[in-house]
Amino acid sequence: MQNYQLYTDDALLTLLKIDDGQAFNEVYNRYWKMLFSLASSRLRNTHTAEDIIHDVFASLWKNRKNADIHSLQHYLASSTRYLVFKVIRKNAHAHQYAPSDPDIIFEPENSLHNKYLLEFIAREVDTLPEKCRMVFKYSREKGLTNKEIALEMNITSKTVENQINKALHHLRFSMKKILMML
Template sequence: MHELSDIALLQRLQQADEAAYTEIFHRYWEKLYAIAYNRLRIRTAAEDVVQEVLASLWVRRKELDIRHLSGYLATATRYAVFRQISRLLPDQPLDNPDVQQLVSTPDSDLLDFYRLQQRLGNAIDELPEKCRLVFLYSRRDQYSNKEIAAALQLSEKTVEAHLTKALKHLRIRLKDVYPYFSFFF
């Protein structure tokens, strides 16, 4: 397996080849851990991030269309770091010492992301309850419209209407930072 290219490994992964997954795990674990640890500076949190990314790769293997495995995993790890910070520091103000410690990196990307995330969270909280739930199921939990409809006992058309309403609201509320949230819209 060591001699296989990333593309060959991805093809085998999509066919549920556990050996291919194991090879990807061994090939990228250290690199992903370095990315996560460099931002978090907490060993267990960094390990959790890498585990989350690699587990997601296996679970979503059939639906992913990955062209460059290395880049995909690095990006997924960065987003997982941001989610991990949200889990570690829920509802904490930016001047909290724990937040400052986590985001005190040489560059300000993490602090900027945290501020943007707070703005997004505030805008999402302004949505009506059903609309907010539909948006969170769709974007945060990555449920399909059909799954959301079943979970909330709504029609798929109603789910689509709630998503449209939520996205319109968020575009208006976050128009000055809209490009940063393109992965939600």
């Protein structure tokens, strides 16, 4: 049995074009939380957000053979955004989508945003070179000081500082890419 979680988006797209249902399931599992979070953060009605996500994935499956998709994540996010704005435009009373108390109404969605963000950061940290990843985890997860990390890893404090800066630069760059898609 193949582990579709290990496949890249491009590989999954190729499998979708040959009607691989498991590839579609993996795409769905990989992106539905992000898309639901995106849709529900702009709409007051979670049922409408769910309908939009359903429509996005139905469209992906329907157009899987002919769609010219370069970035699966960007394609799905753009499709979701388009359908959200279409729903808002259709609604003659668009003001009902602007909550009077956003902290109360969007709290579950913010929690979804935070969960997705933490998952994204964890995946990005795992892509760092080993030394950089270890230094970053010692610093952020274990709360060690630069000096403690230097002693633990038998490297200089300056190297620790450089590795943390490298990790933060990588994360900032990755975050900019994902925020541009949303």
